Amino acid sequence: PQDLESRIQYTAITMAGRRFEEVLESADAIIAMEPENSAAHLFRGQALLGLNRQDEAQAAMELAVVIEPEKAAGHLSLAALHQGLGELDKAEVQVRESLKEDPTTLGHTMLAALLNEREADDAEILGHLNSAVEISLVPDEEGKQGNDLSAAYRNLASFYFDRERAEEGVAI
Numbered sequence: 001p002q003d004l005e006s007r008i009q010y011t012a013i014t015m016a017g018r019r020f021e022e023v024l025e026s027a028d029a030i031i032a033m034e035p036e037n038s039a040a041h042l043f044r045g046q047a048l049l050g051l052n053r054q055d056e057a058q059a060a061m062e063l064a065v066v067i068e069p070e071k072a073a074g075h076l077s078l079a080a081l082h083q084g085l086g087e088l089d090k091a092e093v094q095v096r097e098s099l100k101e102d103p104t105t106l107g108h109t110m111l112a113a114l115l116n117e118r119e120a121d122d123a124e125i126l127g128h129l130n131s132a133v134e135i136s137l138v139p140d141e142e143g144k145q146g147n148d149l150s151a152a153y154r155n156l157a158s159f160y161f162d163r164e165r166a167e168e169g170v171a172i
Helices: 003-015 020-033 037-048 056-069 071-083 088-101 105-117 122-137 149-161 164-170
Strands: none
Touching: 003 020, 003 037, 020 037, 037 056, 037 071, 056 071, 071 088, 088 105, 088 149, 105 122, 105 149, 122 149, 149 164
């Protein structure tokens, strides 16, 4: 119970199992040991969201962003919460902030989706989809390709098909 890394892994597994009450209990235990643990606050927020306690979830996610503003995870979790509430402008602000701090495939993909939803300029949407592919092409520390590369290519191809640019979609 006192091994912080083991508890974080357990919490992640419990979250994947959608056992939100257990996640909340475990996240609170981590926070009791290390109050500035942003991952624990994100787990807490996600569990609260799963329990339909949006206001508390938002507060937990906002605290994670305050603790580690340079990490994309907090911004993107908060963006997903705002998007789910139909607050697309707030979601976009969080995604853009995540990209300034820590450009990720997910961040570019989320921004492309938000821009597409509000029918923004195709060039901007395409730029973010291409950035998602470019980031996915960069090997990790072990020299392995990103796991999200195929999804990034699928999203780019879907963009072309949605715009009735089938030849470009097939090429991707």
